[in-house]
Amino acid sequence: MSGTSVDGVDAVLADCSSAPPKSLAHAYRAFSGELRVTLIQLCSPGPDEIERSGVAARELTQVYAAAIDDVLQAAGVARSAVRAIGAHGQTVRHRPHLGFSVQLNAPALLAELAGIDVVADFRSRDVAAGGQGAPLASRFHIAAFGGPLPRAVVNIGGISNLTGLPRAGAAAPVIGFDTGPGNLLLDHWMQEHFAMPFDRGGAMAASVEPDLQLLDALLEEPFFEEPPPKSSGRELFSPAWLERKMGNRKLKPATVLATLTRLTAVVIGRAVNRWFSQAADIVVCGGGARNATLLRMLETACAPRPVLASSALGVEPDQVEALAFAWLAHAHIAGQPGNVPSVTGAQGGRILGALYPT
Numbered sequence: 001m002s003g004t005s006v007d008g009v010d011a012v013l014a015d016c017s018s019a020p021p022k023s024l025a026h027a028y029r030a031f032s033g034e035l036r037v038t039l040i041q042l043c044s045p046g047p048d049e050i051e052r053s054g055v056a057a058r059e060l061t062q063v064y065a066a067a068i069d070d071v072l073q074a075a076g077v078a079r080s081a082v083r084a085i086g087a088h089g090q091t092v093r094h095r096p097h098l099g100f101s102v103q104l105n106a107p108a109l110l111a112e113l114a115g116i117d118v119v120a121d122f123r124s125r126d127v128a129a130g131g132q133g134a135p136l137a138s139r140f141h142i143a144a145f146g147g148p149l150p151r152a153v154v155n156i157g158g159i160s161n162l163t164g165l166p167r168a169g170a171a172a173p174v175i176g177f178d179t180g181p182g183n184l185l186l187d188h189w190m191q192e193h194f195a196m197p198f199d200r201g202g203a204m205a206a207s208v209e210p211d212l213q214l215l216d217a218l219l220e221e222p223f224f225e226e227p228p229p230k231s232s233g234r235e236l237f238s239p240a241w242l243e244r245k246m247g248n249r250k251l252k253p254a255t256v257l258a259t260l261t262r263l264t265a266v267v268i269g270r271a272v273n274r275w276f277s278q279a280a281d282i283v284v285c286g287g288g289a290r291n292a293t294l295l296r297m298l299e300t301a302c303a304p305r306p307v308l309a310s311s312a313l314g315v316e317p318d319q320v321e322a323l324a325f326a327w328l329a330h331a332h333i334a335g336q337p338g339n340v341p342s343v344t345g346a347q348g349g350r351i352l353g354a355l356y357p358t
């Protein structure tokens with residue numbers, strides 16, 4: 001799995017013999033600075049995109065293959081014991097309203113390099129069936145985190161998404177949607193102003209108070225008020241978006257960072273209160289779960305509900321998305337639908353992805 005943060009690749013070895021699947025090992029490979037820049041550039045229009053995409057997809061796939069080697073070594077498991085790899089690819093355009101979502105990937109090359117069957121291109125079938133093609137982790141959230149009380153699961157990746165799980169056995173549909181920015185603007189700001197890849201632990205954001213005027217300006221974004229199903233990406237929440245909203249305000253870089261951190265938390269809190277107010281608690285996963293300042297702000301935004309990291313429920317926050325896509329690969333091979341139509345808005349359940357056999 002490599003998501004919209006464009007930070008690197010999370011690989012898990014998943015035991016799918018029971019539901020939900022269990023992680024046997026995890027490996028992480030950060031992208032080189034060069035590959036990261038290339039991938040981010042490809043998220044917006046530029047010259048010679050076809051050639052650049054072809055080259056970048058190969059480089060990306062080499063990182064996938066290395067992460068797979070790492071995870072097999074960590075688990076001490078032979079590649080011949082692995083039924084398939086689920087390889088999401090790197091989203092460079094997400095345009096469900098135009099009927100497409102593009103993930104850079106070279107699944108045929110991955111099958112060659114890894115010597116394991118590959119399932120790839122998970123989103124296009126849901127989009128073809130009228131859905132958003134996102135979020136797709138909901139099926140895993142239901143199995144891993146569903147319980148006796150209604151619960152909201154929030155994945156804070158580059159973009160944040162929310163799954164609203166009714167209590168187990170309830171007739172109400174599961175809902176889910178992208179709430180807005182997660183880490184992507186925080187990371188951009190840290191790289192631009194502090195030459196650091198991200199705000200480790202949220203220390204920088206904790207050092208100052210947010211600017212409430214800027215926060216209000218950011219909150220005016222119409223996407224936040226749109227009803228689900230909805231999904232988003234770097235197309236909307238770009239550095240240009242932030243610059244437009246900032247206007248000619250003169251603020252210290254740390255203040256802007258604290259404001260962006262608060263924005264992520266407030267937008268999630270509002271989404272919970274507006275669309276899933278029955279939530280008894282909030283489970284957080286994704287890299288944002290390691291940002292203590294963000295979690296503190298999220299507690300305030302979702303109060304009085306408790307906010308807990310997914311690790312409290314037995315799944316490490318940085319393994320959730322990768323496990324979800326391993327399970328989607330399993331579903332493909334088992335001939336089972338992977339999407340949750342009440343979440344994506346698709347006309348029905350669909351088998352997601354395409355198989356590249358070895």
Ligand SMILES: Nc1ncnc2c1ncn2[C@@H]1O[C@H](COP(=O)(O)OP(=O)(O)OP(=O)(O)O)[C@@H](O)[C@H]1O
Pocket residue numbers: 001002003004005006007008155156157158159183186187198199200201202285286287288290291292318321
């Ligand atoms: N120790 C940490 N402290 C603060 N933030 C962290 C820490 N570790 C990771 N992060 C944040 O998490 C991000 C990576 O999160 P993650 O991999 O879940 O996002 P993603 O790749 O966009 O995933 P997806 O789209 O699949 O949800 C980093 O870019 C960084 O912003």
Ligand SMILES: [Mg+2]
Pocket residue numbers: 001002003005006007008009010
């Ligand atoms: Mg990531």
